[in-house]
Amino acid sequence: EAQSVRLAEALGPERIAEEWWRPQSDYGVRDYYRVESSEGRRFWIFRAAVTAADGQPRWFLHGVFP
Secondary structure, eight states: OOOOOOEEEEEEEEEEEOOTTSOOOTTSEEEEEEEEETTSOEEEEEEESSOOTTSOOEEEEEEEEO
């Protein structure tokens, strides 16, 4: 379920790509960010280089920091 969060701080991007010798997946190149919400929650998110059919960037939650 999608939720909106107001961000207070963001660090990144850190680009991670798959090994050049392997076939590319749908998420071959990812830009990772460490972000903190205005409530103090910290998340690890990424934006996939592959975009949806409507041309909008695709964002994903990779993890939550304690």
